[in-house]
Amino acid sequence: MTNSLTIIVPVYNEADNLQRVERELSAYISSSKVESSVLLVNDGSTDESLRIIKDICASNPKFHYVNFDKNYGLSAAIKAGFDHATTSLVGYIDSDLQTSPMDFDLLLEHIGEYDLVTGVRSQRKDSFVKNMSSTIANGIRRSFTHDGMDDTGCPLKIIKADHAKRIPMFKGLHRFLPAMILLQNGKVKQVPVQHFERVAGTAKFGLWNRLLGPLMDCFAYLWMKKKYINYKVADKA
Template sequence: MTYEFTIIVPVYNEEDNLERVEKELGHYLAICTKKAKVLFVNDGSKDKSQEIIEAICQRNVDFHFIKFAQNRGLSAAIKAGFDHVDTPLLGYIDSDLQTSPEDFNLLLQHIGPYDLVTGFRENRKDSPIKNASSLIANGIRRAFTDDGMDDTGCPLKVIKTDYAKRIPMFKGLHRFLPAMILLQKGTIIQIPIRHFPRMAGTAKFGLWNRLLGPLMDCFAYLWMKKKYINYQIERIG
């Protein structure tokens, strides 16, 4: 069976959400415009997430998983997904399902001429503090990166795999994926998508790692931009 699209789902202590993830992603795979599969990346969960993930994968041939020995954070989970994907296209979605898998089809419509298509949460269903801190953080990142993106933290993206595999990920850099595609001379676009309240589980990001942490990450990005190696091979003899 030839797959064209892999959906990466980072998981950390999401036992209350995973059966809904199975239901919604299972439904989406039937209507996806590409032949798709799902890759869970369990980031060292301490609850029953792994048990549930393994049960999901046993009853769904299109579902697979990676399990970390220890918690390493969202950037590491996304990077591991990138490293293990073997399809031309990849995407990722958070396991809290505050975005809908069905909206992947909106992003896939645009991936042809673009190398990264990211969602933009037009009407966010988060708390005022969370919305305000994200707005400020996005403004700071946009000033540092000049990537033109209004919502780099949106957990719904589609990327051409060859570009994703060349991203030198480090902790916090998942917030700079559009900018890292631009460093490769790739093309990016943002598309409005729906956003929903969290139905179960707890958010993994607070004020520090939503606002002050990303500010420090901006300086790491500037260092990366200065040192980044990018080349194109014209001929091989």
């Protein structure tokens, strides 16, 4: 089967970044190793994001959008992308473009053997506080999940769609995507990718949702792991 890719781009008040999103993702699509399209998920933006998204999609047949009635958060936006994708693969990148769409090709090199391939941000261009809080949060999360991932929050991932659609999402679960694939007896891999400074807009995550929030989510993950149903059909008629 020939793979195809839907790139999910959650958007929350990123009007200043969206024209750049269109340019860079259009450039990637034109050279991508697989047939690719973009799904912009507007997460209840209160700026001009929705208007710009509609303009982009009206002029570019490779771009589509889903518009929420209010802000539900990053995990909900990613889930909506999973739910609405019709391709064999789903990708995820943030609309601040601190990772490069071109690096999707680095992940695609491994997706045949693995069910999720995630980037690891090398030489991160974030502040000391952001880097330190992410390092601590990753260490805490890894001690709960034992998924072996160094940078599960990296906003550059590709997942086989059949696995992605089986993830029982809850708020905050975007930090646990590799662990959720492992619960399905899937295989995961991390690959170094580029990282850049944010050039427009403002970050939507602070100290609370980088440290304390993820710690609470770890306990939710443990509950999910205990209750998770996974099965394989041996035969049917």
